[in-house]
Amino acid sequence: MLGVFLPAVALTLGAFSYHPLESDLKLDIKSIAASDSQLPAELQSADVRVPNFTYTIQKGDTLSTIFEMLDVGQADMYQVLESDVSILALDTLKPGDQLSFWLHEGRLEQLELRFNPAHQVVFTRADQDTFEYEDVRVEGEWREEVVSGEINGSFYVSAKRAGLSAAEIQKISSLLQDKLNFRRDLRAGDSFQAVRATQYVNGEPTGQTRLEGLRILNRSRELTAFSFEGQYYDLNGDSLARAFMRYPTRGKYRLSSRFNPYRKHPVTGRVRPHNGTDFATPIGTPVLATGDGVVTRVTRHPYAGLYIVIEHGQKYRTRFLHLSKALVRKGQTVSRGQKIALSGNSGRSTGAHLHYELHINGRPVDAMKAAIPVADGVDKDDRMAFDAQRDRLLEQMEASTRQG
Numbered sequence: 480m481l482g483v484f485l486p487a488v489a490l491t492l493g494a495f496s497y498h499p500l501e502s503d504l505k506l507d508i509k510s511i512a513a514s515d516s517q518l519p520a521e522l523q524s525a526d527v528r529v530p531n532f533t534y535t536i537q538k539g540d541t542l543s544t545i546f547e548m549l550d551v552g553q554a555d556m557y558q559v560l561e562s563d564v565s566i567l568a569l570d571t572l573k574p575g576d577q578l579s580f581w582l583h584e585g586r587l588e589q590l591e592l593r594f595n596p597a598h599q600v601v602f603t604r605a606d607q608d609t610f611e612y613e614d615v616r617v618e619g620e621w622r623e624e625v626v627s628g629e630i631n632g633s634f635y636v637s638a639k640r641a642g643l644s645a646a647e648i649q650k651i652s653s654l655l656q657d658k659l660n661f662r663r664d665l666r667a668g669d670s671f672q673a674v675r676a677t678q679y680v681n682g683e684p685t686g687q688t689r690l691e692g693l694r695i696l697n698r699s700r701e702l703t704a705f706s707f708e709g710q711y712y713d714l715n716g717d718s719l720a721r722a723f724m725r726y727p728t729r730g731k732y733r734l735s736s737r738f739n740p741y742r743k744h745p746v747t748g749r750v751r752p753h754n755g756t757d758f759a760t761p762i763g764t765p766v767l768a769t770g771d772g773v774v775t776r777v778t779r780h781p782y783a784g785l786y787i788v789i790e791h792g793q794k795y796r797t798r799f800l801h802l803s804k805a806l807v808r809k810g811q812t813v814s815r816g817q818k819i820a821l822s823g824n825s826g827r828s829t830g831a832h833l834h835y836e837l838h839i840n841g842r843p844v845d846a847m848k849a850a851i852p853v854a855d856g857v858d859k860d861d862r863m864a865f866d867a868q869r870d871r872l873l874e875q876m877e878a879s880t881r882q883g
């Protein structure tokens with residue numbers, strides 16, 4: 480289902496239990512290429528050190544088989560996995576990504592995961608038992624281009640013909656779905672322009688793109704979207720973010736414990752805030768994203784169990800704890816109402832339930848009572864910056880229609 484890359488064994492990492500998902504990956508042993516490890520010693524130091532092995536992930540691979548083949552001990556792999564618990568980068572490896580190994584006397588010294596030229600995660604041995612990780616992200620350069628076209632057939636077909644990807648078309652539809660019925664409202668001869676930014680690092684495309692601006696001319700109507708500080712707004716600076724759902728489930732479940740920042744521990748009497756709302760959901764209940772957003776974390780914690788974090792723009796964040804199964808992965812875009820997980824009883828939990836949190840500007844609030852977002856506008860202080868950004872993007876779109 481997902482590009483999950485986990486060892487084919489169940490791991491126990493101290494207090495963490497690690498239950499790998501089923502993997503359909505298989506290993507092609509011959510494709511491992513040993514690089515030249517016979518370099519002069521001075522070349523093996525500092526930043527010119529060449530890895531002992533570089534390997535491109537293929538469908539069918541698992542981490543344990545790769546380690547086994549390189550004759551790197553399982554203990555080393557477990558140490559890397561322990562470090563990975565905080566970042567869960569290994570979970571996101573997919574075919575085409577690259578692994579580089581630096582070995583010293585048969586032990587792993589460093590492991591680099593290269594997802595693309597703009598993103599690497601490097602695990603480096605800190606001592607006998609532990610690795611530290613570094614999440615290396617290169618901003619590189621974003622080059623903008625205008626993609627424009629006319630409606631002829633469906634929006635999907637027309638946009639695809641103009642050069643937009645399926646993911647970009649999906650994004651456009653979800654941005655404007657409250658304002659435009661893509662199936663019924665568009666007519667032949669309507670037109671659209673999108674400003675797309677593509678990321679380059681050292682002249683090499685990373686595969687990452689961003690939709691910066693959009694305009695659809697629908698008969699006499701003009702529909703617009705402009706990216707500004709992580710959110711999309713229309714021409715007037717009104718937010719295109721959609722409202723949140725109050726409940727993270729399809730049906731309503733008994734509320735077994737409310738949000739309570741002053742809750743006291745029954746035994747110790749110490750204040751132990753309850754930063755979320757608990758619902759008495761049986762194990763396996765579908766858990767839904769309450770707003771459009773991006774999954775920033777799918778992880779396990781000795782107390783929180785399996786949990787998911789979703790960022791909804793820069794202001795709002797939701798968290799879902801004690802899950803039994805995640806149906807999304809880190810980095811994935813989700814829309815309001817999308818099934819993201821199954822509830823459970825994982826971590827330190829007194830019974831099957833879903834613990835749901837809503838954070839505003841980094842602080843947990845009562846998700847049952849908070850003023851949940853209804854299309855905010857651009858902040859007053861940001862108005863001039865937004866106008867400048869909008870006008871710059873519009874100018875590009877205008878220029879492209881004059882040329883075309």
Ligand SMILES: [Zn+2]
Pocket residue numbers: 736753755756757833834835
């Ligand atoms: Zn709770």
